[in-house]
Amino acid sequence: MGNVIKLNGNVYSIRGKLGTGGFSEVYLVEGRLCPNAHLASDGTAYDEGNDTAYALKVMQCDDDEQLRRALMEVQLHRRLKHPNVLRLIESEIRMKMTRHHTAVQNALSKTKEVLLLFPVYPMGSLQHLLDKARHMPLFDESSCLHIFLGIARGVREIHALGLAHRDIKPGNVLLSDTYTPVVMDLGSSAPLYVPINSPRDAALVVEEAAQFSSAPYRAPELWDDSFRGTVCGKCDVWSLGCTLYALAYGPLGPFESRSHGVQRLAILNGTVTFPSSATSSGVSTRADDVGVTGKGFQRVQDGETKSHQTAKRLAYRGRDVLNHALAM
Template identity: 35%
Template sequence: LNNAPVNMGQTLCVCSRGSITIDSKKYYFVQKLDEGGFSFVDLVEGAKDGHFYALKKILCHDRQARQEAQTEVEMHQMFNHPNILSLVAHSFVEGGGKTEAWLLLPYIRKGTLWSVLEKLREKGSLMPEKQILKIFRGICSGLKAIHDKGYAHRDLKPTNVLLDDDDRPLLMDLGSMNRARIEVRGSREAMTVQDWAAQRCTISYRAPELFNVESHCIIDERTDIWSLGCVLYCMMMLEGPYDLIFQKGDSVALAVQNPVTIPASCRYSEGLRVLLSSIMVSNAQERPNIVWVLDQVQDLLSHSPNTQTNMV
């Protein structure tokens, strides 16, 4: 092994810190954070300010993918809200016949809501009710800002919610966002919406009306309310209501047609359980809007005791 030839180029590569420039500012590569189908996220450090950032790189393999990345940038720029992840800077990088969209985002050290729930599950703990309500209120607040502008998130789930050190939730991954109200006229349009939902809306958090889209209907932002209910369920039970059904290979499309069942072992207050049941209504027309949900959460928070009992 000692006699192996040394590749100087490679050695130099390892020693020097790779750097990139966005908006005339330099950032150093620190490490890889995450990888998805057509995107990956790196941890980078600002050369000037020494702050850490998450650099999301989206591979745009065709014109449509580039347009989708551009839409994601525009969605971020539309909001300046404490519960929606802000965009620090962005750039479209051309090279070798490929285009990459670079989105520079704040780095949230604590990670996603899902990673926090996973740690609780490993410890055999539950999240205290007051903490659930506070985080949930922040998620609802971010969602209300999106709905107020006439848009829907369409892919709300615990892995798309970041939690900062103060437990403030930040909605992220705005790549599936589109206009809240979609008018479906005819079976061809219905199929287009259904196919789009199958690609962009995570199956175990997808609203019932997106599995079998009717030929003449209106899909609106209440798809997010269903997903919001799934997120609340996940915070209470440490797994999504349809995660196991999906993992077993059973039909999620069939399961979402029935009212959600709250396990008898649930240790939370009746108020929280009633809220969950009122959000997860299969018929979209009977599902509440975000203003109503926020009011209920606020009401529960104002009546919940200040003593936080850790549930084990």
């Protein structure tokens, strides 16, 4: 890719790379939207005088499944208009053109590029901030709950469309300069309810989760090929609980360590160990009151989760706990 890239007739200068995914790369770009570009519904202003920084996600789709997921991500972003979900500014789908290929080779190529333009969040992801802080407390109790509540609200909006995110984690949550959390990376999304009635059903879900759901934040039923029942939005609730733990005691989640990696058995058993220094981090056991840490991590057994939480109920519960914390 050269130093500039065109998107729907707008020209953007590439200033650097922000990240790399499975079949995508995200660039920091600068440019100006033309007046007739598809602006966001929040009335984002068009600035004729200055270039603006954006995040440009470029997905190389070599097969039908990659293209299907990319198109699903575009459609999801277009449908979701919520302050806790990353806003899509504009997008384009086109054939990939390679310089060293002839015009005929390019015409015959099945590879498509899907480009998505997003706002830039200079603070980066929650995981980036947690890694920088290392073992020092990054957020106090009310900040943890405020951020957690925003993430839960974003997930609630995704669930309202009949989909589960399936990869909620600190690395997929951006933070604005006002500490508003923004859920991103919707390409991992799956139907909200997936019945598992056979070994084949279970194997397909486990295989898909291994590809699209980060192991330390992955719910037990997405590991267990003996599971029978319905995989549902509670997978995201589990991941939300892991994320709350990382916010309070990070930079790692409850089921990973630097020495032992991902602790699969602990995930399957719902075994959570809180750090001995937890009381000095400024976060009390009130985080457990939200219902997703400690007792809230419960193993999936007999075809259904013992935890009764949904993202909607979790958002309401988080709001109540936050209000109580602020009133003290």
